[in-house]
Amino acid sequence: MNDETHNSKRTASTDVRIVHPSATRTEMTWIVMPGDCNALDTVFGGQVCSWIDVCAAVAAQRFCNCNVVTAGMDGLVFKAPIRRGMVAVLQAQVNWAGRTSMEVGVRVEEEDPFTGKRVHTSAAYLTFVAVDTDRKPCPVPQLRPHSEIEIRRHREAQQRRQTRLAHRERIRAGRNTP
Numbered sequence: 765m766n767d768e769t770h771n772s773k774r775t776a777s778t779d780v781r782i783v784h785p786s787a788t789r790t791e792m793t794w795i796v797m798p799g800d801c802n803a804l805d806t807v808f809g810g811q812v813c814s815w816i817d818v819c820a821a822v823a824a825q826r827f828c829n830c831n832v833v834t835a836g837m838d839g840l841v842f843k844a845p846i847r848r849g850m851v852a853v854l855q856a857q858v859n860w861a862g863r864t865s866m867e868v869g870v871r872v873e874e875e876d877p878f879t880g881k882r883v884h885t886s887a888a889y890l891t892f893v894a895v896d897t898d899r900k901p902c903p904v905p906q907l908r909p910h911s912e913i914e915i916r917r918h919r920e921a922q923q924r925r926q927t928r929l930a931h932r933e934r935i936r937a938g939r940n941t942p
Contacts, residue, residue, distance in 0.1 A: 780905065780906055781905035781906070782905060782906045782908050783827055783858075783905045783906070783907055783908070784907075784908055784909070784910055784914075785857050785858055785859065785907060785909050785910075785914045785917070785918075786857075786910075786911075786914070787826065787827070788823045788824070788826045788827045788856075788857050788858040788868075789823065789855070789856070789857050790819055790820075790822045790823040790826065790854075790855070790856045790857070791819075791853065791854065791855050791856075792815065792818070792819045792822070792853075792854045792856075793851050793852065793853050793854070793875075794815065794851065794852045795849075795850075795851055795877070796846055796847065796848050796849060796850050796851070796852055797848070798848060800848075801848045804845070805847060805848040806845035806846060806847055806848070807845065807846040807847075807852065809842060812842070812846070812852070812872060812885075812886055813837070813840070813888075815852060815854055815872070816837070816840075816854060816856075816870045816872065816886075816888050816890070817834055817837070817890065819854040819855075819856045819870055820834075820856045820868040820870050820888075820890040820892070821834065821892065822856065823856040823857055823858055823868050824858060824866055824868050824890075824892040824894075826858075827858045827861065827866060827904065827905065827907070828866070828894040828904040828905060829905075830894050830895065830896065830902060831894070831895050831896075831899075832866075832892040832893065832894055832895065833892065833893050833895055833899075834890060834891075834892055835865060835891040835892060835893050836890065836891045836928070837888055837889070837890045837891075838888070838889055838890075838891075838924070838928065839887065839888055839889040839924070840886065840887075840888040841886060841887055841888070842885070842886045843884060843885055843886055843887075844874065844883055844884070844885045844886075845874075845885065846872070846874040846885050847874065849877075850874045850875060850876060850877065851874070851875040851876075851877050852872065852873075852874065852875075852885075853872070853873045853874075853875050853882065854870055854871070854872050854873075855870065855871045855873075856868050856869065856870045856871075857869060857917075858907060859889075859917040859918055859920070859921040860907065860917075860918050860921030860922055860925065861904050861905070861906070861907040862904075862925075863903060863904070864893055864894055864901035864902060864903060864904060865891055865892065865893045865894070865901075865904070866891070866892050866894070866904055866907070867889055867890070867891055867921040867924065867925065868889070868890045868891075868892060869887070869888075869889050869917060869921075870887060870888050870889075870890065871884065871886075871887050872884075872885050872886040872887065873885060889921070889924060891928075
């Protein structure tokens with residue numbers, strides 16, 4: 765797949781690659797089997813977390829064209845169960861990127877394989893760090909949102925990042941209190 769097809773390009777004056785969020789879109793599907801389910805015949809929450817992590821990692825790798833590691837997952841909300849025999853549909857996209865990290869949003873839906881009807885079941889935001897062959901953080905491309913939705917997601921991702929950083933600082937400051 766060339767850069768044009770992947771909706772990314774390098775600028776003429778520098779070697780900084782620019783990527784549009786749409787180039788990172790990923791969709792994964794699973795038929796929910798009995799082994800994925802709890803005693804209520806719905807998917808284990810931990811299984812959904814695993815699927816979310818994999819789908820988000822693919823979107824992150826599409827963005828930076830290198831290995832990534834999961835640094836965190838937040839905002840995970842379970843709105844509805846995914847039932848045995850249904851199709852789990854996960855959609856991910858990079859929302860924001862910094863120097864070496866990025867936020868990926870994931871939406872999970874249950875799809876009825878006979879009617880096509882979808883129900884929003886969960887969502888999460890994951891932070892990934894790009895790593896080089898020595899597993900050290902490495903720079904990522906510049907993310908350039910275009911559509912109103914991409915711009916909104918980018919703005920909201922920046923707000924979530926500020927909230928995470930402020931929370932981390934409050935925790936650290938609290939450790940130093942006698």
